[in-house]
Amino acid sequence: MNKLHYSPEALSDLDEIWAYIFEDLQNPTAAQNTVDGILDNIHSSTGFTGCKPYMH
Structure with missing residues (x-):
């Protein structure tokens, strides 16, 4: 399964x-x-429908 990774900056922005x-x-x-x-x-x-984000 593909994983979508968020940068620390993106998570901070959210x-x-x-x-x-x-x-x-x-x-x-x-x-x-x-x-x-x-x-x-x-x-x-991004084509990641149904994928849960990988949170650091």
């Missing part, structure tokens, strides 16, 4: 996006939906 929406905008649902949407788009555009 964490920062999530934290901003969750903490600053106080919208936990939107925070999770946004990050999930980004990951879903990455998977669908």
Whole structure:
């Protein structure tokens, strides 16, 4: 099975996006939906549909 690897910088960016929406905008649902949407788009555009990301 193919694995999709994320750089530490990419994971940090996702964490920062999530934290901003969750903490600053106080919208936990939107925070999770946004990050999930980004990951879903990455998977669908790279041919990794159904693949779970490998997190360091």
